[in-house]
Amino acid sequence: MAALDAAGEFETIRTLLAPLAHPDYARDLLDDVAVLPSRAGFDLVLTKDAIVEGVHFLPDDPLDQVAQKLLRVNLSDLAAKGAEPFGYLLACHWSPRCGWPEREAFAAGLKADQDAFGVALLGGDTVATPGPASFSVTMLGWVPKGQAVARSGAKAGHAVYVTGTIGDGWLGLQAARGRLSLEPERVAALAEHYRRPVPRVDFGTAIRGLPTAAVDVSDGLVADLAHVAGASGVGIALDLEATPLSAAAHAWLDARTDPQAALETLVTGGDDYEIALSVHPLDEARLKKEADRLHLRLTRIGEVVAGKGVSVRYLGQPVTLGRTGWTHD
């Protein structure tokens, strides 16, 4: 760690971040680097996501939750690959609003999720910015050699599943912004999902070897499945009515005059951090068994077909999504 942060870079590192350091590889954050021994028989999986105040989190979001979201969006990328997370590098671009109490809260959020997900801080940088705060994480995980799940293995005839529920990310953003008229406990549950999504790390490692392709749902279910379709050279047919919804999302949907349009909003909304995957029909039973074992909802939402792109159906009828770029064939 080395850079300019007049508001207390060294104090931040020594007091707040050093206690989070990996015991073996982070050199107590006293060095500029982390040194990681190779692990025979394993591949290293790396991902890097950044979040910006006012874009990916709200200016009044508590910084402990921002820290947790930062780790979780990166853990979600590893989960989709079947990788076991173990550590991360962190860049904090502190804005003037990030005083000592805010930094303490940020570190407390990191600590909570380090404990929850079994990761530790390996190194990084802390700098000051006059602009909005932003943060980035490079998350590292291990996967047995050659077993990282690709996006390119989906084939016509494979089934398409998604974990958890879809739409709570988008609804949660509306809830956090105070733009949702639902009962307070539903609003709170949705905002919580937006601020602290739950990456499917355990499921991702448990089903290793089963998915033919997988992706975490960050840009939106349709957009992320389109990445899979493109990388695999296939089409994906999605049944809108099969979209798994939370109780809060159901309550919201029930109050819409156009349920189809409402569902379209949810499947293109993003920030869900579920895993969408394709699986060979012969492996569906094993996949469901693992989900059951982890008490995780798992829903068949469509299938892989010949062609290209994502085609959406609603009650059997083809649908053209309003959002640019996503149309049925």
Place this chain on the structure above:
Amino acid sequence: MAALDAAGEFETIRTLLAPLAHPDYARDLLDDVAVLPSRAGFDLVLTKDAIVEGVHFLPDDPLDQVAQKLLRVNLSDLAAKGAEPFGYLLACHWSPRCGWPEREAFAAGLKADQDAFGVALLGGDTVATPGPASFSVTMLGWVPKGQAVARSGAKAGHAVYVTGTIGDGWLGLQAARGRLSLEPERVAALAEHYRRPVPRVDFGTAIRGLPTAAVDVSDGLVADLAHVAGASGVGIALDLEATPLSAAAHAWLDARTDPQAALETLVTGGDDYEIALSVHPLDEARLKKEADRLHLRLTRIGEVVAGKGVSVRYLGQPVTLGRTGWTHD
């Protein structure tokens, strides 16, 4: 790569960044992750540095040079460890001023330094920010197992050396800001050093096994040596008059009324990206031979002593540095 960048995230990745991707491990940037096979007999060295517009680079700095500085400050960290760089993950926090031509320039700068230093893009994220632009890189390199140079091996009696020249980073910042009255070619040379420092990668790998401790000079020679002293549990005695200066720095120094104060400014200024190191007296000859072979200036600037912290002498007399935190014993 996945995030919100309305100004063209996917186009930026596809057109500008995908051509920079590592041919084996980056999955053409079509995936959220990079997958890296373990390398038997080697340790992976990781470092992460961030730079912010208005803090680490100037708002009118050309973005190709900003990209190069970003890679070089990270390469400098690897150089001090004796690591051989091979790839990096990148987070771009684009501000509104980063239109397409600016992004093209940024990518061109990355390309130039990928070729110069033998690294390739492994993955990352590109997001939009309303604030000043900022960027971070996680740089990866290999070092033979157990041979990463530590900061903690300096012992009393070891000699202290530094590569290149000291002070051009600080003078270069003044030059880039138009605050330096020297001949135009000197101003240009100093500004160039500030914008595109030269990381000592070749020297770092060539001398592997020789330094007992090493650090790259980013915070300032005295501050960085203080890190070494602290980690090693020793003191370091520095001879101010031995500080290696460029011709431009000499010209600047000659115009000062108080040369001692001027030297103090240069040794606390930072942004030099040279390697400062300690070495056992028996290894000094081999160290110098490697520097000669690479036509790299290498200067003995002091020695490791019992005690703690960095003590500074000028013409044999103890000096108390004006900057808080750095005083003689």
